[in-house]
Amino acid sequence: MGIIYHQNSQELHLFNNQLSYIIKVQSNGELTNLYYGKRIHDKEDFSYLQPGDTRPLTVYQTKDSPHHSLQHVRREYPDYGRGDFRTPAYVIRQENGSRVTAFSYESHEIYRGKKPLEGLPATYTRNEEDADTLEICLRDPVTEAVILLSYTVFCSLPVITRHVQIMNQGTQKLVLERALSASIDLPDSEYEMVYLTGAWARERHIRVRKPDHGISSIGSMRGASSAEYNPFFALKRPSANEDSGEVYGFCFIYSGNHLEQVEVDTEQSSRISIGIHPDTFEWPLNPQETFVTPEAVFVYTDQGLNAMSQTFHRLFKEHLMQSSWTDRERPVLINNWEATEMDFTEQKILEIAGTAKELGIELIVLDDGWFGGREDDTTGLGDWFVTNFDKLPDGIEGLSDKITALGLQFGLWFEPEMVNPGTKLYREHPDWILCPAERTPSPSRNQYVLDFSRKDVVDYIYGLMERVLSQAHISYVKWDMNRYITECYSIGTAADSQGKTFHKYILGVYSLYEKLTRRFPDILFESCASGGARFDPGILYYAPQAWTSDDTDAIERIKIQYGTSLVYPVSSMGAHVSEVPNLQTGRSTPLKTRADVAMFGAFGYELDITAMSREEKDAVREQIAFVKEHRRLLQHGTFYRLKSPFQENASAWMMVSPNRKEAIVGYYNLLGTPNCRFDRLYLRGLNPDNAYHINSSAETYYGDELMHAGIPIPHTGVCESNVDFSSFIFYLSVV
Numbered sequence: 186m187g188i189i190y191h192q193n194s195q196e197l198h199l200f201n202n203q204l205s206y207i208i209k210v211q212s213n214g215e216l217t218n219l220y221y222g223k224r225i226h227d228k229e230d231f232s233y234l235q236p237g238d239t240r241p242l243t244v245y246q247t248k249d250s251p252h253h254s255l256q257h258v259r260r261e262y263p264d265y266g267r268g269d270f271r272t273p274a275y276v277i278r279q280e281n282g283s284r285v286t287a288f289s290y291e292s293h294e295i296y297r298g299k300k301p302l303e304g305l306p307a308t309y310t311r312n313e314e315d316a317d318t319l320e321i322c323l324r325d326p327v328t329e330a331v332i333l334l335s336y337t338v339f340c341s342l343p344v345i346t347r348h349v350q351i352m353n354q355g356t357q358k359l360v361l362e363r364a365l366s367a368s369i370d371l372p373d374s375e376y377e378m379v380y381l382t383g384a385w386a387r388e389r390h391i392r393v394r395k396p397d398h399g400i401s402s403i404g405s406m407r408g409a410s411s412a413e414y415n416p417f418f419a420l421k422r423p424s425a426n427e428d429s430g431e432v433y434g435f436c437f438i439y440s441g442n443h444l445e446q447v448e449v450d451t452e453q454s455s456r457i458s459i460g461i462h463p464d465t466f467e468w469p470l471n472p473q474e475t476f477v478t479p480e481a482v483f484v485y486t487d488q489g490l491n492a493m494s495q496t497f498h499r500l501f502k503e504h505l506m507q508s509s510w511t512d513r514e515r516p517v518l519i520n521n522w523e524a525t526e527m528d529f530t531e532q533k534i535l536e537i538a539g540t541a542k543e544l545g546i547e548l549i550v551l552d553d554g555w556f557g558g559r560e561d562d563t564t565g566l567g568d569w570f571v572t573n574f575d576k577l578p579d580g581i582e583g584l585s586d587k588i589t590a591l592g593l594q595f596g597l598w599f600e601p602e603m604v605n606p607g608t609k610l611y612r613e614h615p616d617w618i619l620c621p622a623e624r625t626p627s628p629s630r631n632q633y634v635l636d637f638s639r640k641d642v643v644d645y646i647y648g649l650m651e652r653v654l655s656q657a658h659i660s661y662v663k664w665d666m667n668r669y670i671t672e673c674y675s676i677g678t679a680a681d682s683q684g685k686t687f688h689k690y691i692l693g694v695y696s697l698y699e700k701l702t703r704r705f706p707d708i709l710f711e712s713c714a715s716g717g718a719r720f721d722p723g724i725l726y727y728a729p730q731a732w733t734s735d736d737t738d739a740i741e742r743i744k745i746q747y748g749t750s751l752v753y754p755v756s757s758m759g760a761h762v763s764e765v766p767n768l769q770t771g772r773s774t775p776l777k778t779r780a781d782v783a784m785f786g787a788f789g790y791e792l793d794i795t796a797m798s799r800e801e802k803d804a805v806r807e808q809i810a811f812v813k814e815h816r817r818l819l820q821h822g823t824f825y826r827l828k829s830p831f832q833e834n835a836s837a838w839m840m841v842s843p844n845r846k847e848a849i850v851g852y853y854n855l856l857g858t859p860n861c862r863f864d865r866l867y868l869r870g871l872n873p874d875n876a877y878h879i880n881s882s883a884e885t886y887y888g889d890e891l892m893h894a895g896i897p898i899p900h901t902g903v904c905e906s907n908v909d910f911s912s913f914i915f916y917l918s919v920v
């Protein structure tokens with residue numbers, strides 16, 4: 186059991202062989218954190234770790250405990266208004282307008298395994314031995330509200346997950362103004378904050394900054410987890426790098442508005458707060474109602490950022506994603522979007538499909554433009570049925586028959602949460618969009634957001650989608666979401682419940698995903714939000730892969746996939762070879778480089794393959810054969826970042842098989858440097874004693890040699906190997 190309760194000291198020690206997390210119940214019932222970090226021996230009493238000292242200008246809890254100030258202790262779930270003065274984890278407004286609460290320990294329970302979070306994506310255990318859970322019950326005697334703090338410690342991963350339930354067991358109506366999922370105070374601030382930031386076509390670039398006195402925060406109030414700030418950050422020791430050093434990683438299993446924050450106080454302790462963004466949230470809690478927060482994930486390692494990422498990857502693949510596709514090899518696909526956009530005919534799609542089959546592609550995806558009056562992006566969204574029979578004479582059903590007859594699988598694009606004016610849906614239900622009736626909704630890409638906080642709206646969209654998916658042969662769905670939420674107001678909902686709308690919207694999205702994935706368990710769902718604007722752990726629970734970015738330029742993609750890999754597994758990153766000059770950047774890169782980048786992902790093509798030359802088709806055929814031969818390793822191996830495109834003029838990464846007998850390395854030159862040094866690449870994760878062949882060379886190289894002496898990056902001339910945008914793939918194998 187990874188949780189021990191020491192009755193005399195009132196301490197709870199959560200641990201596995203890599204981490205320890207120690208909570209103390211103070212004599213007054215306050216919960217404090219004594220330690221979170223590398224595994225230490227268990228013992229009865231760690232109370233010496235509790236800071237206690239009389240200081241001027243502090244507020245004490247009682248007259249006879251002048252050394253016990255909430256301002257100085259490290260708290261587990263801090264309240265508001267009683268002398269802490271740092272960011273609270275929750276604020277509860279009462280009927281008399283007071284926001285002061287004083288919850289104290291009542292009881293706790295320890296059990297094997299983990300319970301699901303009703304209506305929310307969350308980590309799960311496959312069997313009880315995978316994890317242990319601690320639930321601590323706190324009660325406020327005045328409101329009679331109860332807070333249940335849940336902590337799950339996974340046995341074979343350095344992971345603790347946390348979430349909170351707030352229950353109104355009293356008689357007055359309460360209002361949650363803030364209900365974060367987790368808070369923890371670390372005793373110092375010698376960290377760098379690593380996080381992922383960006384914009385459309387530039388998602389999840391890595392940034393590093395030093396949190397100093399005051400607040401460093403990231404988050405989203407856009408209604409989606411967003412391209413701007415991913416719900417993840419890490420605190421690493423300044424000396425920590427990819428391969429060594431202490432790193433605390435945090436992520437939030439949620440797809441809506443979120444906040445991740447580090448507050449360094451003037452005594453240099455660091456408070457971490459993670460949860461639903463409180464600025465767009467207010468939740469009335471009537472007597473007998475319970476609010477459940479989404480789940481936050483804590484990862485601890487002293488083995489650097491690669492180990493943190495590998496932990497997230499394993500956690501997500503083994504204990505978060507629930508799709509039957511999670512651990513499967515993903516089909517090589519072709520998507521028609523960049524080839525035709527909405528300007529296609531059935532004939533053109535069948536031509537692409539025919540060529541795709543010849544080249545070895547397994548799945549063709551029909552993207553935007555197949556439904557309603559959709560000829561451009563001004564109309565059609567919401568009418569999820571074919572009305573233009575000039576374009577698709579036999580509808581989706583007929584097209585899917587023809588495609589499956591070719592021996593290909595068929596996939597289809599939807600954007601379920603949106604509506605365009607001019608559609609049947611909008612004409613019949615103008616009040617189904619988010620916006621107060623007396624205001625004009627702000628358009629974005631000519632579309633409005635459907636009110637998914639309403640069950641009738643979600644049910645209607647489910648009905649339309651269920652029909653298409655059950656009538657045609659569909660193996661894959663791309664679920665897009667192409668705008669952020671404004672005028673977030675739900676018509677027909679009471680005034681005092683409008684603060685629930687953003688969160689209820691996301692619960693509506695989750696409920697539709699849940700219904701569709703249950704009804705169609707074999708369909709591979711890929712999420713998308715103008716590329717990667719909703720690439721988060723919440724969506725991965727339902728859809729095991731996401732379109733990483735609309736930016737398909739290979740060089741930009743190196744940065745995006747590199748940054749994404751900090752948290753998300755390679756199998757979750759949709760990555761396609763597209764045409765040159767690239768539509769987003771105008772850059773031309775070799776076909777080989779485009780494939781060498783995309784093969785570290787859920788691989789596919791997104792260009793007009795019918796217009797390719799014979800040589801190009803031959804090259805594509807070879808690329809596909811290579812990916813098919815190695816995709817178990819490429820998609821489900823252990824991933825290591827080797828060289829950062831954010832720091833160097835080249836980038837590299839590699840995948841290692843579980844038995845360490847095989848590995849694939851990708852090396853990419855960004856810009857060429859004339860007469861550059863003879864570079865060596867130091868590999869990771871190999872068995873030092875194994876002798877590896879490289880690209881079927883007769884000569885072998887020991888793992889230790891490759892990791893410590895490195896492999897020379899090939900040079901065929903003064904600077905030929907170093908030309909702009911060139912790439913190398915090294916396949917290592919032990920025969």
Ligand code: GLA
Binds near residue numbers: 552667716
């Ligand atoms: C978004 C997606 C693209 C494509 C278009 C279609 O931008 O990210 O891949 O599906 O929508 O409108």
